[in-house]
Amino acid sequence: MSEKNFIENDFCITFSTVNGSGSATANTTIMRALFKMGIPVSGKNIFPSNIQGLPTWFSLRLSKDGYLARVEKDDIVVSMNPATLSKEIEYITNGGVLLVPDDYAVHDIRPDIIVYPMPIKKLIKDAEVAPGLRDYISNMVYVGILSQLLGIDLDLVYKALDFHFKGKLKAIDQNFNVVKSAFEWAQHNIEKRDPYTVKKMNGTDGCIMSDGNAAAALGSIYGGVQFSAWYPITPATSLAESLIEYLPEFRIDPDTGKDTYAVVQSEDELAAIGMAIGAGWGGLRSMTSTSGPGLSLMSEYIGLAYYAEVPVVIWDVQRVGPSTGMPTRTAQGDLTMVNFISHGDKNMIILIPGSINECFEFGWRAFDIAERLQTPVIVLSDLDFGMNQWMTKKFIYPDQPMDRGKVLWEVDLEKMLKKHSGEWGRYRDIDGDGIPYRTLPGNMHPKSGYFTRGTSHTEDAGYTEDPVIWETLFARIAKKFETAKKYLPNAIADYKQNAEIGIISSGSADPAVVEARDLLAKQGVKTNYLRIRSIPFNDEVGDFIFKHKRLVVIELNRDGQLHQLLTLSFPDAAAKMKKSAHMDGLPLTARWVEKQILENEENS
Template identity: 60%
Template sequence: MITPQISSPLKEQEARSPIINDFCITVATVNGSGSATSNGILLRALFTMGIPVSGKNIFPSNIQGLPTWYSIRLSRKGYLGRIETDDIIVAMNPATFLQDLNYLVPGGVLFYDDSIKVNIPREDIVTYPMPVKQIVRQADVPANLRDYVANMVYVGVVAQMLNIDLQAVQRALAVHFKGKQKAIDSNWAIIKAAADWAAANLEKRDPYRVEPMPAPANRILIDGNTAGALGAVYGGFQLAAWYPITPASSFAEALGEYAPELRKDPITGKHTFAIIQAEDELAAAGMAIGAGWAGLRAMASTSGPGFSLMAEYLGLAYFAEVPVVIWDIQRVGPSTGLPTRTAQGDLTFAYFLGHGDTQYVILLPGNVNECFEMGWRAFDIAERLQTPVLVLSDLDLGMNMHIGEPFEYPDTPMDRGKVLWEEDLERFLAEHQGQWGRYLDVDGDGIPYRTLPGNTHPRSAYFARGTGHDEFARYSEEPEIWERNLKRIARKMENARTLVPKPVLQTHPGAQIGIIAYGSTDPAIQEARDLLLEKGMAIDFLRLRALPFTEEVAEFLRGHAHVYVVELNRDGQMHQLLTMAYPEYATRLRSVAHVDGLPLTARWVVERIAAMEGLR
């Protein structure tokens, strides 16, 4: 929370130089009023104009009636993390009207629904009342649709006043409504009427406006959950099980939207996948693990509370050596926590998940392109290692729209791992003195060969279990056999270091200190580095993309006097894992962690690091 702005009267006549493509608009509306569509249209229109832009939806755990906010940040320089103040507020919700004004910078702009009859306590801002009801009434829209399109009024007014290209708005409408002409027309009618009204009735008294920018070609605008789901589609997922949970539901729903078209068998025209809504996350994990065991590329998507339930089954998958991919779109825990807010708080839970000695491969996508890539690559890693791969995204990355590069087609063929079908097994037996054991390490890498149900070779069957077993999958309680098996699995997991995505390193000449971070905090950290550089502090940045740690991490720690580990959780969970993995560098590691449910801001990072560095 920031303190309220101190009010000093705005000198209207004072010439203010224009502020172009570098400000933040926050729209305050009521949940369930259709504002998500209006906000999405504004965001996409700005994106279409080539302006670097991000949208953050701050929404309640509610279907209808509670306040919700949507912040659109435009940044010429491409800083797309959240910022804590607003340059422009679109106030549509009387309930939060006064509170929202606290976030408006001096000289900022307030668009508001003129039916909100509240005295505006600020004299240092520009205000534009919008006659929402009147514009809706006068537009050619059926009466039963008026409530749904009322929020299009601010799209039209804001577009007109900020110089947003109305053609871009129209294109955004077409994308949003997937070409459904009736919906496009009724919304456009309101937008156009509102823009015309603003042109005729409002005098521009503020410095904010947008201009088209020559953006790099072929950028895309997409949310991380859809990106991850598309990755899974191209990764050949065959069974996805899920249970509804915010903020992960849209992941499975995106599978359901795109897979039917994209995943028709070229030979039979049938679907090559099944998506199953399970009765709970226990069952979702069980279905995925049953399928993974039987040779399908199997996955489940969930969030913290569901992930907790899956712990039971993932322990089995780890020990019975079953490939499976689980996406955890993190929200704020512990417990039910803040279901509609973002965090990176499931990291240590994921890493140590389950009773007994376990360890998991964890992928940490930091942007929508990595969501896509990890969406397919996770299956390759899981099948190669015959183990669960956990992908930790979060609500900010998963549910908000982000600008990305065009998706790149997978650059490697699928790795289905060590699977023996009938002829393979026959050959294997011939080459190995007639001996095959499900958990027998013949290659020395700890990774055994597996057969799959349906294999008709009379030697192919084995009995999988979560109980103690020997190399031939026979039940065993023998101390030596138990320990030998568990140590082999640990050795097997060592292969992960050569398979997981390496960290991304960004350096600055002469930098003595470093930042380590991961996931959705990337934009805030990029901005923070530049701000700190302005303060004379050069910082290198290592963005982790996976666990276990790869050799680059030790190298980074070795090369820096100290390293700030920045993350969105209370306890500094990555800081904890790094401290454990690199005790020799423990004193170099400094935790910069907090969690309040909102995406990280550069300002907070700069303040904390500057304070810890003794900078002012």
């Protein structure tokens, strides 16, 4: 094969294995080694709701142009699961590669596919691996063979293993020896017939690798989280577990040796939210993390926190619903539920991070917003962000001091009383921005205490059923959500010269939209793009909609939930906004987005 026919740093490898077989270690090792070679990579774990024995896939995309979205076709398939082999072959691109253990029966394979059999059993036997570890370590054979075939630097494979096994030499060596012998075997026994190759580049400068849940947890730590209550649920579990992992490093008071935080695994989500709201009311930076089913359970308490004006941060790492749905697959299907959560009229603050870095940023920012506005803040992440490893810009230190909102301690309350002829009320709108002042338990001023309730109350926190008082106070709460807009992250608009089409999207749909816009531009179809980052929508959203005659709202759900909310907020624009929603549990692809835009152009 001549040099110019090589496909360099721009293809997709899918690893097909059974879960519980240790393949995740092998797959992330390859991904990390490629990342260290400076090649932009993204990995998608497609896994079953099961612990051991069912098919699982890991798609690893290399993109010299830095695209991180999922792609629909595989260039290379490493098949370690005979049960799914025939299906995977269908997805291999024309002229693609199949690596398969040499004892698999491979019949009637498409003639265009290049097959490399791998002597897994023999190499593992030669490596003298302990019988109990054979299954796990056999995955290292394909790490070695692929490294040789593609040109992955073995030193970087070693580095990746070192990181994974946290420097434990025995484990590193055991795995690396297999990688090395497989590499050497391939050197002597495989004649390369495929075009795929990797080469060092500098596409990952200033980047790190993280999953969104770890980023959210770390962001929360830089936001000064003091209390987290949670209940295990895929795909949110690793967010709380990351808090548990990292908090001891940062938040044991060196003066006292005591913990300045508490993470409580509750008995269920009903309790998790109750605890988080109790702590938020008590003046702690308080959070919970869950997924759709958990959020459904939390609904009633969130309504109380809204009406009683208690700050709390709730992370919803979305998965496919309704009901148990597809617990291990990704979706943007909770948006309308979150917007209207709990009974009665209300407003919800929703933050939607669109990258791993924003998971970190919204981790700390969410506390500032919740305490400033004294209301629940729901952050909508999803499984794709939460559980997959992504390359992302290094985490950025908060650019503003912590905003603890309108809290009155003893001295502040005394001043307030002097200024207002001896009176204050927990729910009075003194500043005219709809946000009242609050005192916290433990405040020793005899006038600090007040009664918090989800039942109707006066400005001074007394019980009432007076219709006028109800309506006045309830209108004042609504006003907070006008004030809110200046505290929320703006939508980000990107305009191209003479573009007429407006794309609106949010969250993890972003990578597919970004890539699709480039694909479209190559065909002369110019687009503008608005990525929504918070609700209530700020003015940028209205401006963007106003400026376009044709808009397409791209999202990963069935009903077009973002489209629904935009239609409610901008009813005059309903006719020109096209719903483009799709949800099969997999992240969106650029090809799909491209097709949506082109179809919309044809039809308009």
